[in-house]
Amino acid sequence: MPKETFFNLPEAKRQRLIDLALAEFAENDYDTASISRLVAQAGIAKGSFYQYFENKEDLYTYLLALGAEAKAQFLGSNPPDPAMGTFAYIRWLSAAGIQFELARPQLSQIGYRAVRGGALPAALQEQARTGAAVFFRQLVEQGQARGDIAPEIDADLAAFLFNVIFTELGGYLLNRLPDEVGKDDGRSLFETPEAARLFDQVLHILEAGMGTT
Amino acid sequence: MPKETFFNLPEAKRQRLIDLALAEFAENDYDTASISRLVAQAGIAKGSFYQYFENKEDLYTYLLALGAEAKAQFLGSNPPDPAMGTFAYIRWLSAAGIQFELARPQLSQIGYRAVRGGALPAALQEQARTGAAVFFRQLVEQGQARGDIAPEIDADLAAFLFNVIFTELGGYLLNRLPDEVGKDDGRSLFETPEAARLFDQVLHILEAGMGTT
DNA sequence: CGGTCATGTGACTGGCTGGTCATATTGAAA
């Protein structure tokens, strides 16, 4: 946790620091991200940074927590229809994930790095990974309880598939359809028939393969 | 490319160096892998290393090439039935990939890191990534030409799905079924009904979702 | 004014990195 000093900072300065830290950790992995660079960018002394945070990992976990909170809030502000079927829910979930990626690219990138691993404190990586795994596992079990996913499907395996596909799908679509990005309206990507077609096709494949119909 | 000096080395010494380098780059990503550590391990002088290789990247690309060659040879030595359908071929391909992972874990790990990205020279990453993408793309197009994959499926999207699933599936299975690993016979993983069941289920899902039947 | 407490500072430490280079060793040919 950041120290009290950090939260005592004037709002503007604190936010500026957060923004610069987000930029640093979005552009670089944990090892490559540099506190020296960050403080130089921010125009504060190295010592001041260590008045705000215990150490590098402290800042990083704080940014991760910010990202998790922002994403939860983002998803909560566009809640899905509760009566939605499992596959429709998954479609909604990943569409919302891409919206979030467009709206908060830095936060997304940092979370992506955490889940996808690479150089970062082992404990954090494990936490992020298992968090995602558990979530998808529950999703699948719920889907089977509701009769949306065939009971003979191995729940853990299906969770793995959802996890890996939807972790990467956003990046794939954004990379494939770069022209659709950058319009002021974050929803633009899904107004194009092309994006919707690809999206639906993935869901259709999974539903045909795992569904009960 | 390594310098001539490297290839002039006595076979035993050269192989020993390669083995230690494989260990170093399998355990650490490109940035974290350390030439200083490597030469200390090998008991040679820092300067000697730079008589053998241009620099760190030179060694790394050499190891990657070794890995690619070893894998190609491995796959070539268990060739699939040429009359095999596309999905059976994909099943064979990923099973062989896991066998390779069991037989040459260090080479696999290095290749995995290259494809999956993280800290490494951008040019190499791009090369590894697009190499895999192109391969799967061709696979899908061939599958459509043979009538195994439905023509209305977006070929690039399907290639993406195969790519992402089979890049991660090996690690998932190895992680989920660790007891099956470690037996002297590399083929052991697939003699267990459990592994075969999971494997078949993935293929079944994909075939039901993308096939023509 | 003096005191006290939170905050700010940047030179500094110790440790690591990839890479260089003048020098030493080796081994074989002449």
Place this chain on the structure above:
DNA sequence: TTTCAATATGACCAGCCAGTCACATGACCG
């Protein structure tokens, strides 16, 4: 035995890094 090119060496360099600490600044209070 002399010579000469290939190879081996490790001290050294510049550049990073995370983290520390003795000290400076500033603000509020009596």
